[in-house]
Amino acid sequence: MSNMVITIGREYGSGGHEIGEKLAKALGFTFYDKELLTMVAEKSGITEQVLQKADETASNPLFAPYYPPSIDPGSLNDRVFRMQSDLIKEKAEKENCVIVGRCANYVLDDRDNVIRVFIYADIEKRINRIMSRHGIVDRDVAVKLIKKTDKQRRSYYQFYSEMKWGRIEGQDILINSGLLGIDGTVALLKTLVEEKMGK
Amino acid sequence: MSNMVITIGREYGSGGHEIGEKLAKALGFTFYDKELLTMVAEKSGITEQVLQKADETASNPLFAPYYPPSIDPGSLNDRVFRMQSDLIKEKAEKENCVIVGRCANYVLDDRDNVIRVFIYADIEKRINRIMSRHGIVDRDVAVKLIKKTDKQRRSYYQFYSEMKWGRIEGQDILINSGLLGIDGTVALLKTLVEEKMGK
Secondary structure, X not given: OOOOEEEEEEOOOXXXXXXXXXXXXXXXXXXEOOHHHHHHHHHHOOOHHHHHHHOOOOOOHHHOOOOOHHHOOOOHHHHHHHHHHHHHHHHHHHOOEEEEOOOHHHHOOOOOOEEEEEEEOOHHHHHHHHHHHHOOOOHHHHHHHHHHHHHHHHHHHHHHHXXXXXXXXXXXXXXXXXXXXXXXXXXXXXXXXXXXXXX | OOOOEEEEEEOOOOOHHHHHHHHXXXXXXXXXXXXXXXXXXXXXXXXXXXXXXXXXXXXXXXXOOOOOHHHOOOOHHHHHHHHHHHHHHHHHHHOOEEEEOOOXXXXXXXXXXXXXXXXXXXXXXXXXXXXXXXXXXOHHHHHHHHHHHHHHHHHHHHHHHOOOOOOOOOOOEEEEOOOOHHHHHHXXXXXXXXXXXXX
């Protein structure tokens, strides 16, 4: 068996990042989320602060300058997406790793050594999680933040992958993190990965 | 821990029925699919052949006679749905069981002792499965049968549950049966159920 890559898409507040991080630790895999941005910063010489604004954000063609297609360098968003995609492909060649977000399921859709996971949760659980993690006391603030972040992730995903976000197409397994909780979900996914790797 | 109910929605040709049957056997749970129709036939005195046409099929209001709402007995489809729903609720009160189709996830959506599963698969795998199971030699025939059956299941599900078929809403876990194969999926779901039951 070759190396194995787990991609994780996630609704905001579902615990997808934490599940990915704990799963990577449990399996002894490398974990990539914002780490990919740091690497792009190092390679491109663009500061992380600037890149951050373009991370997991679809480019808006209305605000882009016009170039003939043959020489169009693309928006910063497009370039960040392409640089992250190249890094993701490079990692998927040889590393055991867990990659959160960045359309990694789509970027790696021609590969067999990939398990594509999507984490979601009931809205009430997500509100409680976001309130407690970010010390938010006003429930409405948490609701707005969830809506805004999900909208951004959905636009980004749909813009670059041309698939619908949080649907079965492009995913191997979608799981409600409320079913078994964070640690229970990590344990189940670990079983799944080990089964797939034939251990 | 009380009894546990597993509901299984499934794309046609994904192996959902076989997974449900094997999972029930592995767990020592009762299995219900067409069995629910036999029970409705016994209770209602309507023959199974007549009921079969109304099973997992949405009623078409264009062909229904008009009654004032207060005395409308509903179409045969509606009555079969209601009778099956009553049976499903009765079983979910005390039995450990696996129930395939019949919007069981929706019928039991107010209960905690339910794990709601949806099984899907890539179209090529579904075509191959349907061709080999039904001895179909013409690929196009299998494709048409899949499209027709999925359409019927989708209409039925969306008519009675008012949720979208094969989406995360209303489901706890959605899994591509091609990821681990039929037996691997059964094993993973068995682990999940045992974890949930705290064994």
